[in-house]
Amino acid sequence: MNTGMLRIALKMLFGNRGKYFGMIAGVFFASLVMTQQLAIFTGLMSRTFGFMTDTGLPDIWVMDRNVQFIDDVKPLRDTTLYRVRGVEGVAWAVPLYKGMIKARLSNGGFQSCNVIGLDDATLVGGPPIMLEGKLADLRRSDSVIVDDVGAAGKLAHPPEYPGGPRKPLQVGDTIELNDKRAIVVGIARVSRTFQSQPVIYTTYSRATTFAPRERKLLSFVLVKAAADTPIPVLTERISKQLNLAAYTNDEFSWLTVKYFLKYTGIPINFGIAVTLGFIVGTAIAGQTFYSFTIDNLRYLGTLKAMGATNQLLLGMILVQASVVGLVGYGLGVGVASLTQLLSTTSELAFRFPWQIMAASGTAVVVICLVSATIALIKVMRLEPAIVFRG
Amino acid sequence: MGQGAAIICRQLVKSYRNDNEVTPALQGINLEVQRGELMMLVGPSGCGKTTLISVIAGILDHDSGDCIVLDQDLKSLSDRQRTNFRGIHLGFVFQSFNLIPTLTARENVAVPLMIQGMAFHEAVARADEVLATVGLQGREHSLPTHLSGGQQQRVAIARALVHKPSIIVCDEPTSALDKATGHQVMELLRTATHNSGRTLVIVTHDARIFEFADRIATMNDGKLEGIEKGRAAGV
Numbered sequence: 001m002n003t004g005m006l007r008i009a010l011k012m013l014f015g016n017r018g019k020y021f022g023m024i025a026g027v028f029f030a031s032l033v034m035t036q037q038l039a040i041f042t043g044l045m046s047r048t049f050g051f052m053t054d055t056g057l058p059d060i061w062v063m064d065r066n067v068q069f070i071d072d073v074k075p076l077r078d079t080t081l082y083r084v085r086g087v088e089g090v091a092w093a094v095p096l097y098k099g100m101i102k103a104r105l106s107n108g109g110f111q112s113c114n115v116i117g118l119d120d121a122t123l124v125g126g127p128p129i130m131l132e133g134k135l136a137d138l139r140r141s142d143s144v145i146v147d148d149v150g151a152a153g154k155l156a157h158p159p160e161y162p163g164g165p166r167k168p169l170q171v172g173d174t175i176e177l178n179d180k181r182a183i184v185v186g187i188a189r190v191s192r193t194f195q196s197q198p199v200i201y202t203t204y205s206r207a208t209t210f211a212p213r214e215r216k217l218l219s220f221v222l223v224k225a226a227a228d229t230p231i232p233v234l235t236e237r238i239s240k241q242l243n244l245a246a247y248t249n250d251e252f253s254w255l256t257v258k259y260f261l262k263y264t265g266i267p268i269n270f271g272i273a274v275t276l277g278f279i280v281g282t283a284i285a286g287q288t289f290y291s292f293t294i295d296n297l298r299y300l301g302t303l304k305a306m307g308a309t310n311q312l313l314l315g316m317i318l319v320q321a322s323v324v325g326l327v328g329y330g331l332g333v334g335v336a337s338l339t340q341l342l343s344t345t346s347e348l349a350f351r352f353p354w355q356i357m358a359a360s361g362t363a364v365v366v367i368c369l370v371s372a373t374i375a376l377i378k379v380m381r382l383e384p385a386i387v388f389r390g
Numbered sequence: 391m392g393q394g395a396a397i398i399c400r401q402l403v404k405s406y407r408n409d410n411e412v413t414p415a416l417q418g419i420n421l422e423v424q425r426g427e428l429m430m431l432v433g434p435s436g437c438g439k440t441t442l443i444s445v446i447a448g449i450l451d452h453d454s455g456d457c458i459v460l461d462q463d464l465k466s467l468s469d470r471q472r473t474n475f476r477g478i479h480l481g482f483v484f485q486s487f488n489l490i491p492t493l494t495a496r497e498n499v500a501v502p503l504m505i506q507g508m509a510f511h512e513a514v515a516r517a518d519e520v521l522a523t524v525g526l527q528g529r530e531h532s533l534p535t536h537l538s539g540g541q542q543q544r545v546a547i548a549r550a551l552v553h554k555p556s557i558i559v560c561d562e563p564t565s566a567l568d569k570a571t572g573h574q575v576m577e578l579l580r581t582a583t584h585n586s587g588r589t590l591v592i593v594t595h596d597a598r599i600f601e602f603a604d605r606i607a608t609m610n611d612g613k614l615e616g617i618e619k620g621r622a623a624g625v
Contacts, residue, residue: 304449
């Protein structure tokens with residue numbers, strides 16, 4: 001198609017503003033809904049392994065074989081740590097406690113907290129960002145570090161007067177964990193997790209004193225592979241020798257995601273929303289594009305009578321569908337990106353990797369192809385003699 | 391008139407099939423239109439006039455007989471060849487103008503040139519020249535909706551002339567116009583014919599324009615009832 005006919009195709013498209021904006025709206029709606037729902041789904045799913053994201057230093061997580069996801073802790077004997085350290089190829093191995101413990105608040109209420117007990121000597125697995133205090137402050141007696149969202153939210157002090165603001169938990173404040181005193185020595189920022197409980201970091205030995213009495217308290221063993229030992233080899237070795245599960249960070253993240261995909265209705269709910277977005281978008285864009293073609297049938301017939309080949313008319317329709325697709329997709333993804341930008345400080349789980357853009361882009365291409373095909377069939381069958389009908 | 395026939399129809403037959411029903415539209419038409427001639431086709435509605443010009447223009451297949459246009463047997467051409475043939479050798483003027491409403495007058499006129507591959511700027515420059523010859527200088531950038539019926543038909547005529555076709559096929563070119571405007575349009579068409587040796591085939595019901603015809607062919611029930619010389623031929 002030469003530039004002249006390209007201009008004609010575009011002017012025919014832009015000139016019919018009602019139909020043009022209708023088609024754009026269809027594609028925009030479809031790409032926005034699909035992109036946004038997929039991004040929220042991805043955001044929610046990535047929250048399920050938020051703790052693993054923060055604990056990036058170890059190569060391998062060792063746990064009971066029956067663990068299905070990160071919060072499904074099946075405690076191990078303390079001796080497991082030494083057995084892991086004894087496996088060839090392990091550079092170092094440290095214990096990690098993870099469990100739910102009730103904190104007593106200053107107003108007398110209780111709040112379940114996600115308590116993380118770090119290796120006393122190395123503090124491996126600590127929070128990624130310290131907002132106040134230092135990680136090393138955990139070596140002080142009774143010390144804990146609290147995440148900023150929990151400190152300002154569920155663990156915050158009650159208002160001083162009815163209707164007044166709640167005062168966030170601060171460094172130096174004291175809370176009770178399972179009737180034992182804990183002093184806040186730091187405020188940290190951690191990745192949001194699927195559960196919304198406050199996160200409290202302390203040392204492993206102190207965590208075991210906070211925890212209810214149990215024979216076994218070791219949740220995970222975090223392992224670093226020796227430089228000359230490939231990580232897959234070491235995970236297999238630990239798994240075989242100790243009859244335990246050993247996963248890399250990515251493997252454990254996927255195990256967790258798969259659990260939520262399998263045992264919760266989340267994928268179905270989001271899948272329905274995404275499918276609906278696709279169907280409604282296709283219906284709106286397809287119907288409007290079809291109606292746009294019907295409106296133009298007389299003129300397409302005139303072009304055909306004047307010597308325009310089917311290929312030329314198909315090219316014009318594909319150009320029109322591509323422009324509608326590009327503009328609608330751009331707007332949809334643009335609004336989704338804006339949502340991501342505005343949601344960085346909010347509770348909204350929103351993660352927008354390039355794969356989502358590619359997926360919604362593919363869906364938009366399908367929508368445009370379906371719309372264009374409906375129109376193309378009409379044009380291919382078009383009798384140029386239509387131009388002589390009044 | 392020029393030398394030889396521009397259009398030759400011999401025993402032309404065309405029927406429309408709808409489910410099991412066959413409706414004859416052309417029943418053995420024999421017609422010759424000379425180069426440079428202005429031929430009018432008249433007759434009652436449904437008599438086959440539009441079908442005949444559709445076949446002559448190569449936009450409808452005939453069932454049997456011969457239709458030779460500019461020495462080319464249309465039946466022997468493939469779909470694509472026929473489309474190209476139309477684009478090069480034929481111009482069209484329609485009853486309802488068929489101007490693309492979102493294009494300006496010059497763009498509408500330039501379309502046949504761009505279909506043939508001419509670049510946009512070259513095509514609109516040529517369109518401007520032709521618009522001037524039909525008296526529409528200064529209205530090049532007007533949209534069809536901003537033009538009167540007569541002006542729109544003049545744009546349509548400019549579009550039919552712009553690529554210098556040998557044959558122009560017109561379907562009721564004046565029926566949507568008042569008498570004076572209809573006469574102006576016919577003057578334009580006649581000038582275009584006589585000055586360049588083009589052949590014009592006009593389907594019409596409009597007796598007010600019969601005076602412009604060289605010959606008038608009367609059709610009825612898919613048959614040619616007779617051909618008589620028009621007033622333009624000195625009768």
